[in-house]
Amino acid sequence: MRQFSFLAPRAVAVELRHHEYARVRHTGGSLRTTAAFVGCGPSASRRRRLAARAGHGRVDPARLIAPTVARPCSNRRRTSIACSADGDMPSEQPVSITSYPAALMVSVTACLMGAVVFGYHLGVLNTTQTVIASDLNFSLQTMGSFIVSILLLGSAIGALVGGQITSKFGPKTTLMLTALPLIVGALTSASAIGGAVGILAGRLITGLGIGISSVAVPIYLSETSPTPLRGTIGSLNQFMICFGCLLAFVFGIPMESSLTGPAATAWWKGMFAVAVVPSIVQVVLFKLFCPESPVWLLQKGLTDEAKEAADTLWGDAASSEDLEAQGESSPEEVEEGTWSEVLQPKNRLILTLAAAPPILQQFTGINTVIFYAAVVFQKAGLSSPILGTVIIGVVNILATFIATLLSDKAGRRPLMLWSWLIMSTCLGALSLALLVPALEPVSGVLCLGLIVVYVMGFGIGAGPVPWVYLSEVLPARFKGVASSAIIGCHWTANLCVGLSFPLLLNLFGIGGSYGIYAILNFATLAFFYKVLVETKGMSLSELERKLTSDDKTQ
Numbered sequence: 001m002r003q004f005s006f007l008a009p010r011a012v013a014v015e016l017r018h019h020e021y022a023r024v025r026h027t028g029g030s031l032r033t034t035a036a037f038v039g040c041g042p043s044a045s046r047r048r049r050l051a052a053r054a055g056h057g058r059v060d061p062a063r064l065i066a067p068t069v070a071r072p073c074s075n076r077r078r079t080s081i082a083c084s085a086d087g088d089m090p091s092e093q094p095v096s097i098t099s100y101p102a103a104l105m106v107s108v109t110a111c112l113m114g115a116v117v118f119g120y121h122l123g124v125l126n127t128t129q130t131v132i133a134s135d136l137n138f139s140l141q142t143m144g145s146f147i148v149s150i151l152l153l154g155s156a157i158g159a160l161v162g163g164q165i166t167s168k169f170g171p172k173t174t175l176m177l178t179a180l181p182l183i184v185g186a187l188t189s190a191s192a193i194g195g196a197v198g199i200l201a202g203r204l205i206t207g208l209g210i211g212i213s214s215v216a217v218p219i220y221l222s223e224t225s226p227t228p229l230r231g232t233i234g235s236l237n238q239f240m241i242c243f244g245c246l247l248a249f250v251f252g253i254p255m256e257s258s259l260t261g262p263a264a265t266a267w268w269k270g271m272f273a274v275a276v277v278p279s280i281v282q283v284v285l286f287k288l289f290c291p292e293s294p295v296w297l298l299q300k301g302l303t304d305e306a307k308e309a310a311d312t313l314w315g316d317a318a319s320s321e322d323l324e325a326q327g328e329s330s331p332e333e334v335e336e337g338t339w340s341e342v343l344q345p346k347n348r349l350i351l352t353l354a355a356a357p358p359i360l361q362q363f364t365g366i367n368t369v370i371f372y373a374a375v376v377f378q379k380a381g382l383s384s385p386i387l388g389t390v391i392i393g394v395v396n397i398l399a400t401f402i403a404t405l406l407s408d409k410a411g412r413r414p415l416m417l418w419s420w421l422i423m424s425t426c427l428g429a430l431s432l433a434l435l436v437p438a439l440e441p442v443s444g445v446l447c448l449g450l451i452v453v454y455v456m457g458f459g460i461g462a463g464p465v466p467w468v469y470l471s472e473v474l475p476a477r478f479k480g481v482a483s484s485a486i487i488g489c490h491w492t493a494n495l496c497v498g499l500s501f502p503l504l505l506n507l508f509g510i511g512g513s514y515g516i517y518a519i520l521n522f523a524t525l526a527f528f529y530k531v532l533v534e535t536k537g538m539s540l541s542e543l544e545r546k547l548t549s550d551d552k553t554q
Contacts, residue, residue, distance in 0.1 A: 154207020
């Protein structure tokens with residue numbers, strides 16, 4: 001068990017709260033207090049106040065030893081806190097997900113199946129669109145961008161209603177319901193009944209499911225994650241999206257050369273059909289093993305069910321105070337927020353911080369890399385564009401994995417600032433490399449190197465952190481309605497980028513197009529440097545108080 005120490009002026013034993021105890025031993029005229037925090041204790045601010053009082057001897061000795069100390073310590077949740085001699089206490093150190101009951105890991109895994117499907121459908125056309133156009137007798141020049149973009153249109157529509165559905169039925173039930181459009185859409189695309197119309201219909205239906213899922217997944221992850229692990233678990237959403245993209249890229253490698261004719265047709269149809277597997281796995285895991293979000297249950301006034309869900313996810317040491325801290329409200333406060341509340345002046349900073357990262361993420365240029373990587377590398381002279389796409393997928397998933405390790409250590413704000421700095425620099429250099437004629441003989445290798453670094457920059461911050469940030473800064477009572485609108489705008493921006501990039505290519509070429517995105521990234525970096533607030537290590541209720549108070553120091 002990890003421990004912390006602080007100096008106290010006399011021999012005392014301090015009961016900090018439920019499941020927390022302290023022992024003090026005299027060491028050379030001063031006292032070194034050693035405490036081990038176990039279970040779901042009070043908020044960080046409450047711990048700091050209690051420790052400060054203990055450190056300066058302002059705790060009544062008659063109150064210090066309480067019967068609750070005798071309660072057995074659970075080994076399921078442990079965090080360590082370093083405390084200085086003056087009583088100041090920094091944030092808790094992150095703990096491993098394995099310190100919690102297995103139900104937490106299973107619930108996170110089930111939720112992330114939605115992210116896998118999301119990423120897979122984003123990448124599945126990257127290597128198959130040429131063969132699909134040939135089989136279904138349509139022009140890739142005129143229809144290609146529509147087949148890509150109709151998924152985004154469906155996602156925007158799904159996101160706009162996803163918040164209301166999530167608020168009404170809960171994030172777990174909502175994710176189970178999204179399996180229906182995801183399965184139907186995948187099978188419709190695979191059958192391609194009616195040619196191009198069939199695959200367009202399938203992509204639209206799939207997009208509806210993805211849009212709803214893109215609202216529910218971050219909410220479920222945030223509301224079922226313990227505070228010390230919220231950044232890490234939230235970042236796994238983008239990690240699994242990248243994993244889904246990589247699966248699509250890898251499955252598409254045979255399309256480059258080894259498959260032709262009927263075999264190629266069967267292969268691309270199979271690539272769409274296999275997308276039903278994660279949705280089926282998600283439904284089975286949720287149905288058999290996973291509880292509903294305890295925060296959502298608390299908001300609905302289902303206090304007993306919320307405590308049971310919290311015990312299942314976080315261990316039997318979870319207390320009602322901790323649950324209320326996660327949901328920032330008492331069980332009596334069950335009224336859901338409305339747009340009139342969302343748009344109040346005190347919530348302007350919250351809305352800005354929640355909306356800006358996911359929307360501006362789309363103007364980083366990342367989807368132009370994902371959707372058109374093969375085309376870009378082919379124009380840049382790389383001999384195997386599909387191989388270049390797979391390399392991008394591998395780099396993206398590795399960088400995102402690094403972000404999951406750093407999110408609860410480095411913090412959200414530094415990761416996003418460094419991410420946008422790297423991306424803007426790489427895109428500017430990429431633009432120059434493509435526009436300078438002298439570099440044309442090595443442009444393929446140079447472009448690959450710059451894009452790899454760019455994707456690394458995206459993966460460590462701009463990819464995963466906006467979704468963590470969104471679910472953190474929005475209060476639970478209007479998280480559904482606000483996140484629905486924000487993610488709808490995110491998908492609309494995604495659609496605009498997907499439709500506009502071919503036009504930019506025709507007007508300005510590859511180099512000019514990336515130059516435009518470089519300028520947008522530099523502008524975003526300056527904006528974020530001014531407004532972003534750190535959220536690491538704070539409970540959801542503490543974040544709301546911080547963002548709605550007059551003191552908005554970073």
